[in-house]
Amino acid sequence: MKDYLKRQLGLFSEDERELISDLNVMIAGAGGLGTNQAIQLQRIGINKIYLYDYDQVEVSNLNRQLCYGREDIGRYKVEASLEFLQSFNLETEIIPKQEKITEKTEIPADIDIIFDALDNFETRFILEDLAAKNNLALIHAGVEGFFAQLMLILPESKTSLKDIFAGAQKGDVPDVFSPAVTITAAFQVIEAVKYLLDRKEALENEILHIDMINNEIDRIRL
C-alpha cells in the first residue's frame, strides 16, 4: 500500500485497496472536470491516468481548471497538468495525450473506465461510441451553474447518452462555477470507484441530478 493512503485504509477491504491501486483510467478533457478528476484520482492512489486534451490554457480557464495558473497561459493543457500533478511526487503515473477526441481516437488497451470531462454533447456522443466499441464503462457528467447530472454508461446499458441527451446541445457557452465543477468531478470519481469495486449502490440505469441551490440530489430512473 502507498504510504500516503493510511487515512483511507479503513474504507476498503484489502482486495478493494489492491483494485484501486491497480486502476488505470482515461480522462477525456483536461478542463474543469478533467483537472479536478485527475487531482482526486491521484490522491486516492490509482495506478495510471491517460489525460487527453488538444487545447492550450486560456485566461478564461483559470476560474475552475485547477492545474493551471497565469504562467501556464498558452501552454498545452496536458503538458501543464503533467507538471502540476507530478509536482506532488505521488505515485500515480500520468500519461499526457495531446489529441482531440474523434471517432479515430485510439483508446488505451489497459484502462478500466473512461471519465467524461468534455464540455459539449457532440463530442460526448463520440466518446460514448468509443467506450462501447472498446467494451468500457463511461462515467458522464455535465455541469452548468449550480446544476449537474451524472450517468454511468456500461457496455451493456440499455440507455445511452444519445438516448437521453439528443437535442441537449445549445449554442451558447455555459456558465461554470469552480465549486460546482469540483463537486461534480468528485461525484464522478466516487461513482466510478463504486462501480469498479462492484458496490451495489453504484449508479444503474439512472441519472444522478445534483441541484446545489436547493441542496438536493435526485436519482432519475430511466
Add this chain to the structure above:
Amino acid sequence: MSVKVKFYSLFKINLKSSGKEYQIDGEITVTDLISMLDDDYDGYFSHKLLDAGEIAPGSIILINGENVIHIDGLDSKIKDGDTITLFPPSAGG
C-alpha cells in the same frame, strides 16, 4: 388516471415547484401536456421547451426515462401512470 410531471434545475428554481400531477382521460400528447402546463405556469413551458413549434435545443423531455425525440417528438403519447421529466441538461465541464 394521473400523470406526474417532475421539474429539475432551472425549471424547478424558476417555478418554485418540483412538479405537478395531472388527471387525464385516456391518452394525451406531449403537446397537450405543454398546453396544460402553460395554463398553470403562465406560458413558461412553451417558451422553454419549444422553438418555432419544435422541441427547443437544450431542453429534455423524458417519458418514463425515454427522450421523446426517440419516440414521436411532440406527438409522443402520455398515458395513465407515466412520469414526465423536464429539465435543461448541463453541458459544461
